[in-house]
Amino acid sequence: DGGITQSPKYLFRKEGQNVTLSCEQNLNHDAMYWYRQDPGQGLRLIYYSQIVNDFQKGDIAEGYSVSREKKESFPLTVTSAQKNPTAFYLCASKFGQTTNEKLFFGSGTQLSVL
Amino acid sequence: AQSVTQLGSHVSVSEGALVLLRCNYSSSVPPYLFWYVQYPNQGLQLLLKYTSAATLVKGINGFEAEFKKSETSFHLTKPSAHMSDAAEYFCAVSDLTGTASKLTFGTGTRLQVTL
Numbered sequence: 001d002g003g004i005t006q007s008p009k010y011l012f013r014k015e016g017q018n019v020t021l022s023c024e025q026n027l028n029h030d031a032m033y034w035y036r037q038d039p040g041q042g043l044r045l046i047y048y049s050q051i052v053n054d055f056q057k058g059d060i061a062e063g064y065s066v067s068r069e070k071k072e073s074f075p076l077t078v079t080s081a082q083k084n085p086t087a088f089y090l091c092a093s094k095f096g097q098t099t100n101e102k103l104f105f106g107s108g109t110q111l112s113v114l
Numbered sequence: 115a116q117s118v119t120q121l122g123s124h125v126s127v128s129e130g131a132l133v134l135l136r137c138n139y140s141s142s143v144p145p146y147l148f149w150y151v152q153y154p155n156q157g158l159q160l161l162l163k164y165t166s167a168a169t170l171v172k173g174i175n176g177f178e179a180e181f182k183k184s185e186t187s188f189h190l191t192k193p194s195a196h197m198s199d200a201a202e203y204f205c206a207v208s209d210l211t212g213t214a215s216k217l218t219f220g221t222g223t224r225l226q227v228t229l
Binding site: 004006033035040041042043044045048058090092100102103105106107108110 | 123146148150155156157158159160163165204208216217218219220221222
């Protein structure tokens, strides 16, 4: 089945530790996105990538890093510089670069601080 | 930049009653607008989208939304609520200000359906 897979479903981070969230898609989509979801704040864009080997900062990129070495994969690293990492992280993708195409979402990763 | 405002973070309706979830947008150009639904501990899925073809848009699960330029609104409605409609709903607008293609989401409205 085609879709987006996020792993792990739950992740715990210790102080000063970097952690990486995985996002893989087999939909052959060009564009991929990372959103952070906090209660009452909706979704906020962290990073996005329109094509392989290219990515741009979203609205809240500080404390995060990404890579896009393969079309299928867009991992997100939450660095120790992110002082408030506890949130639900959602990865999404879509075909092409037109603005009216829908996003396909993964089932999310809940990150918590120990 | 485009933005959306969702009025009411929580809405409660009885089963069988009308569902009305409000969304107002701000845009300097004709926008593309979307409604997504999120069930607990899951990602979002598209309910419907407006791309200027028709002002009344029908989506999945009996939902529809009407684009009203004069009111800058894109409210989501369903004539008769079902228990399975309980979820969080997000309105979103597509960013048309640059070459990037990304969505800006509202803060969400949690729909509760009671017996």
